[in-house]
Amino acid sequence: MFFADSHCHLTFSRFAGLFPEIAGEKYAVDKIISRAEEAGVKYMLTIGTELSDVSELKSIADKYPNVFRTVGIHPLEARKHYPDRDSAADIIEENCRDPKVVAVGEIGLDYHYETESKKQQEEFFNLQLESAKKFNLPVSIHSRDASADTADILKSHAPLSGVIHCFSGDRSFAKKALDLGFYISSSGDVTYKRATELRESLKYIPTDRLLIETDAPFLAPIPFRGKPNEPAFIVYVAEKIAELLNISAEKVAEFSCRNFFDLFTRADLFRKGSKTD
Numbered sequence: 001m002f003f004a005d006s007h008c009h010l011t012f013s014r015f016a017g018l019f020p021e022i023a024g025e026k027y028a029v030d031k032i033i034s035r036a037e038e039a040g041v042k043y044m045l046t047i048g049t050e051l052s053d054v055s056e057l058k059s060i061a062d063k064y065p066n067v068f069r070t071v072g073i074h075p076l077e078a079r080k081h082y083p084d085r086d087s088a089a090d091i092i093e094e095n096c097r098d099p100k101v102v103a104v105g106e107i108g109l110d111y112h113y114e115t116e117s118k119k120q121q122e123e124f125f126n127l128q129l130e131s132a133k134k135f136n137l138p139v140s141i142h143s144r145d146a147s148a149d150t151a152d153i154l155k156s157h158a159p160l161s162g163v164i165h166c167f168s169g170d171r172s173f174a175k176k177a178l179d180l181g182f183y184i185s186s187s188g189d190v191t192y193k194r195a196t197e198l199r200e201s202l203k204y205i206p207t208d209r210l211l212i213e214t215d216a217p218f219l220a221p222i223p224f225r226g227k228p229n230e231p232a233f234i235v236y237v238a239e240k241i242a243e244l245l246n247i248s249a250e251k252v253a254e255f256s257c258r259n260f261f262d263l264f265t266r267a268d269l270f271r272k273g274s275k276t277d
Helices: 029-038 051-063 075-096 118-134 147-156 171-179 196-202 231-245 249-263 265-272
Strands: 003-008 041-046 067-071 101-110 139-144 162-164 183-186 210-212
Touching (some): 003 231, 029 041, 041 051, 101 147, 118 139
Parallel strands (some): 003 041, 067 101
């Protein structure tokens, strides 16, 4: 049994302001990946959120055969990049040519933390969706308190493949995403006591469209809530999904890995070329 973490941020040093402890040697990239592999996490997708992290993400993906990366501008970074949006688009497309870039993301809309940048968020969202289509890449979508607008914009770019990462919406949003051909990904918040509605929604996601993730270093599952999350903890997400669906964690690992490679087809090319599979 092995797992694929479909969404994690391995550039931990960027988040030291939120988790002071991750500045230490314990959370160096090699240590994080080593612990993940020991826990059975065979593949990881490390996610881009702004253009300043492109170089570090590339170095990580190039060094570790089992780590893939994305490129993208997170909606909460849209305002910062907006003055140079043309050059930003060029950088995104340049990175899309890298074989280890398997998706465009993390992109989307976030009205929870910021509503005054809606125009910039939507413009970058549309711009990056066009880049994904140009290179036939799936997208990793962030949507918080913006389900209706997210679904409308995705529909306007159909056909398009991708995943709603860290799904926190209701069944209505899930249905819209599934109807567009998208996958749904569950993270550590599925283990939280108050996540009753989320757990009920996930019961209705077909297993051939369900992924799992950590969103490390965020959203650490119970029993690590409040501490830095890491890919090694994805087993707790799998166990909770298994409990919800009344199946084994092995089955969750099996279908979520299959879905990972069905969606991220560039990663599948690397896997098929590996002597370890």
